[in-house]
Amino acid sequence: MNIRDFIDREITKEEALELCKIKGSKMMELFSVANEVREKYCGNTLHTCTISNAKSGECEEDCKFCAQSAHYKTSLSTYDLKEKDTLMSEYKRAEKLGSTKFGVVTSGRSIKKGSEEYDNIKDFVKDAKKEDITTNICCSIGLLDEEELKELKDIGVTRFHSNMQTSINAYNKIVATTHKIDDRLATIKAAKKIGMEVCSGGIIGMGETWEDRIDMAFTLKDLNVDGIPVNILNPIEGTPLGDREHLSMDEIIKTIAIYRIIFKDKVIKIGAGREGILKDFMGMAFMSGANGMLVGGYLTVKGRTSEEDFVFMENVKKMWERD
Numbered sequence: 001m002n003i004r005d006f007i008d009r010e011i012t013k014e015e016a017l018e019l020c021k022i023k024g025s026k027m028m029e030l031f032s033v034a035n036e037v038r039e040k041y042c043g044n045t046l047h048t049c050t051i052s053n054a055k056s057g058e059c060e061e062d063c064k065f066c067a068q069s070a071h072y073k074t075s076l077s078t079y080d081l082k083e084k085d086t087l088m089s090e091y092k093r094a095e096k097l098g099s100t101k102f103g104v105v106t107s108g109r110s111i112k113k114g115s116e117e118y119d120n121i122k123d124f125v126k127d128a129k130k131e132d133i134t135t136n137i138c139c140s141i142g143l144l145d146e147e148e149l150k151e152l153k154d155i156g157v158t159r160f161h162s163n164m165q166t167s168i169n170a171y172n173k174i175v176a177t178t179h180k181i182d183d184r185l186a187t188i189k190a191a192k193k194i195g196m197e198v199c200s201g202g203i204i205g206m207g208e209t210w211e212d213r214i215d216m217a218f219t220l221k222d223l224n225v226d227g228i229p230v231n232i233l234n235p236i237e238g239t240p241l242g243d244r245e246h247l248s249m250d251e252i253i254k255t256i257a258i259y260r261i262i263f264k265d266k267v268i269k270i271g272a273g274r275e276g277i278l279k280d281f282m283g284m285a286f287m288s289g290a291n292g293m294l295v296g297g298y299l300t301v302k303g304r305t306s307e308e309d310f311v312f313m314e315n316v317k318k319m320w321e322r323d
Helices: 003-007 013-019 026-042 084-097 116-129 146-155 181-193 210-223 249-262 274-286 306-322
Strands: 047-055 101-106 136-140 157-161 197-199 202-204 227-232 267-270 292-294
Touching (some): 013 249, 047 267, 101 157, 116 136, 181 197, 181 210, 210 249, 227 249, 249 274, 267 274, 274 292
Parallel strands (some): 101 136
């Protein structure tokens, strides 16, 4: 197999699975090709997103990785939906830092039309759109239908986020049993149907196989999602996955590189686990296909400060320019 062939042509699922077997010195060629694909199809733009944990904890779902689930005993602080003024302050700070997008993320199955929370989020978006701010607003508020999504789109929400997390076949085994992967896929399809951008990816390191990772990628490719977050499991004490070992650095980077070859012109965004697990090798992710990142922390895991992240971002851009 000539890896360089994939710079100019689409890869099949079978070929992607063959890339998963690469080891040793061949890995560096894979990383180099992925970086060339990123540069050719995406250029040197680094996409950034700042998220607000707008409602925390007491979630009725049993996602095995998540500290916010009410099914597990963790040290998570819980609170109701943040006040509009608090969200506005966070939104303005994201814009000041230079974030491309600002995401409102809530715990729970969904925030449905007709609820006070849904109306409060809409009020925040309406007020935010009156500000002279270019940072786009995204929402990740659970499983919504086409009508609910269209209301958000009509008031200025540009992108909806709903992670697949893993493959269709593995979902109920390693992610959750209180809902089905089909529920997530229905939300993604509804958002794409009304012309909304969609951000959807998953978590690696939950016990999934390489085939699960590739199956998820090709499902997302078929759905034509716009951004693919790659989160690295950071085991949280008290959850069923709390005692899992971290993935190795080479397996993480290889996953990112193969995803870039699959998703040639999409944003591949590195999320949770970037600092704590990749550590000194964070830069390698962005020399192996990644072109986006969450900045300033995650939902229940503290990241670096936004200021530190943006210094890192400038260093990534310099690496790309030297390449």
